[in-house]
Structure formats: structure tokens, C-alpha cells
Amino acid sequence: MSSNVLGHILLDLNETTPAIEASAVISVDGMLLYSALPLGMDGDLASAMSSALLAVGVRASTVLSRGKVEHLLVKSAGHYILVIPAGESALVAFWVAENAQMDGVFLAAHQLATQTREWFAVNGITCRETW
Numbered sequence: 001m002s003s004n005v006l007g008h009i010l011l012d013l014n015e016t017t018p019a020i021e022a023s024a025v026i027s028v029d030g031m032l033l034y035s036a037l038p039l040g041m042d043g044d045l046a047s048a049m050s051s052a053l054l055a056v057g058v059r060a061s062t063v064l065s066r067g068k069v070e071h072l073l074v075k076s077a078g079h080y081i082l083v084i085p086a087g088e089s090a091l092v093a094f095w096v097a098e099n100a101q102m103d104g105v106f107l108a109a110h111q112l113a114t115q116t117r118e119w120f121a122v123n124g125i126t127c128r129e130t131w
Contacts, residue, residue: 006119009112010036017108019100021079024093025086025116026050033090041095050093054083071109084109087117 010023014036024035024043030051032043057072074081080096082105092113096105 006116007034007036009115010034013108013112017105019097019105020094020108021097022046022095023112024050026091026093028055028089028091046093046095050081050083050091053081054085054091057083058085071106082106082109084113086113087120089120090116092116 006025010025014020014023022035022037022041024037024047025033026047027033028051030048032047035043035047037043037046053072053074054069058069061067061069069085071082071084074083075098078098080094080098080100080102082094082096084092086092092109094105094109096102
């Protein structure tokens with residue numbers, strides 16, 4: 001899978017899952033790698049916040065001995081933010097409409113996280129040792 005494929009997968013996901021308003025692949029250090037973001041959304045800010053959100057969730061889960069983080073979900077007025085680890089090097093983030101059928105969103109999002117993790121592993125890309 002070429003790096004362009006990840007970008008195309010994001011666009012396809014946003015188009016085929018209408019409740020997903022935006023999506024991105026982000027390095028664990030908060031760098032925006034691939035995205036399908038709407039005009040007006042600050043990609044740098046969104047990626048930095050998503051990375052920080054996952055880092056805090058992983059730290060809390062570790063300190064409280066709750067096991068490995070599968071995903072984080074934040075609900076705000078009218079929207080959700082879903083962040084999923086994609087291996088040791090990246091995470092995927094989704095901005096989802098409040099009226100979403102979340103089962104379908106979770107399925108699609110976790111599939112993308114798996115594809116991203118596999119792509120990074122095949123290409124030997126690491127940004128950081130572990131979460």
C-alpha cells in the first residue's frame with residue numbers, strides 16, 4: 001500500500017460514512033500525516049489535540065491499571081471525537097456527527113486503524129518507541 005492509499009482511504013471513508021465529518025492519520029508526536037478535513041478545520045491544532053488526548057488516556061489507563069486503550073471517545077455538543085491508536089507510531093482521529101450510528105463508525109474506524117498500523121509496520125516507520 002503506498003502512502004497515497006492512506007489519504008484515499010480517508011476520503012472514501014468520509015464519503016461512504018456520512019456521519020464521519022473529518023478524519024486524519026496522525027503521528028504519536030502530533031504531526032498531521034494524512035487527512036480528510038473540511039475547510040476551516042485547523043489540521044495542526046486538531047492533530048496536536050488528538051495526540052495529546054490519546055497520550056492522556058493511555059497514561060490514565062496505565063496509572064490506574066485499566067489495561068491497553070482501544071479507543072477514546074469525547075462527546076461534545078453535537079459531535080464526537082474518536083481517537084484510536086494505530087500501533088506505536090500513529091493514531092487515527094475522527095470527528096463524527098452526533099446523530100451517527102456509532103456501531104458502523106466504530107467498525108470503519110477500527111478497520112482504518114488496523115490498515116494504518118499494518119502500513120506503518122510494512123514500511124518500517126516508527127515515530128516513538130511505545131505509548
